[in-house]
Amino acid sequence: MxxxxxxxxxxxxxxxxxxxxxxxxxxxxxxxxxxxxxxxxxxxxxxxxxxSDAPLDANHSLAEAAKRVPKGVVCLVSALAFHGLTDQLPSQVWLAVGQKDWSPKPDSTPIRIVRFTERLLNEGVETHVVEGVPVKVFGIVKTIADCFRYRNKIGLSVAIEGLQEALRQRKATAGEIVRQAERGGVSTVIRPYIEALTANG
Structure with missing residues (x-):
């Protein structure tokens, strides 16, 4: 060959x-x-x-980011978009890494690094294959809890939209989200929104 x-x-x-x-x-x-x-x-x-003739997946930037930051986990707005829970198309890939992990130098795909504790980094991780590349992405309930935890970074409206869509599309139950929020210490923040969204059945 x-x-x-x-x-x-x-x-x-x-x-x-x-x-x-x-x-x-x-x-x-x-x-x-x-x-x-x-x-x-x-x-x-x-x-x-x-x-150069490889078919490009809609999640191409996630595959690229996974190759550049092998320890990273797709999180927050990028994870919401991956799971179909937001209309936003993030201009950068949001990646969670450990507190002391190396962060990449700026390059063609903009990457926004968010530092997570080891416990939060290793919880609720799913692996999806994009363009032949294994990509680690936080699951839906974990992503929603994280969006409320990092609401000052991404905006509260984005977190609420993700929560609303997950419940509307029946991709997660209110109970699952509350349990995850309790583990992540944001249940008091998220509970009023869940109550408001589920009050009308």
Missing amino acids: SQRQIVHAVLTARGISRLAELRAAGVTAATVSRMEHDGEVLRLARGLYQL
């Missing part, structure tokens, strides 16, 4: 690859650079590549 064929095989299987992963498969940086020059591969960010 030629180096170019290896690149095609790796990127077809993984969707997006780091240069280090391509090197590990036996491809030189010069080959990748030539392929980029010839329009066969796209450089998404520093050391991050995909085939």
Whole structure:
């Protein structure tokens, strides 16, 4: 197999690859650079590549962010959008990382880092595959509780919209949300909104 064929095989299987992963498969940086020059591969960010004719998923930026920040978990507005609970299209990918985790340098996909405690970072995480890349995303009830916890960062209206949509689309029950909010210490904040939204049945 030629180096170019290896690149095609790796990127077809993984969707997006780091240069280090391509090197590990036996491809030189010069080959990748030539392929980029010839329009066969796209450089998404520093050391991050995909085939130029790869089909783009609506959640492409999440796959890119997951490759750049492997420990990160998609959270807040980006997680609401992923779960179909907001009309907002975030201009940046909201990623949760640990208190001492490294945060990436600015690059093509803007990433907004939010620091979580280890307990909150490891709770309610789901893994979804986007363009062949495993992407960690907080589940719906966890995301709603987090949106109320970080309401000063994202805006209270966004948190309320997420809560309203989750209940309206029956993607979560009021009880599940309250239990998650209690674990995250925001039940007193969220309860009045739940009561108001469920009062009319």
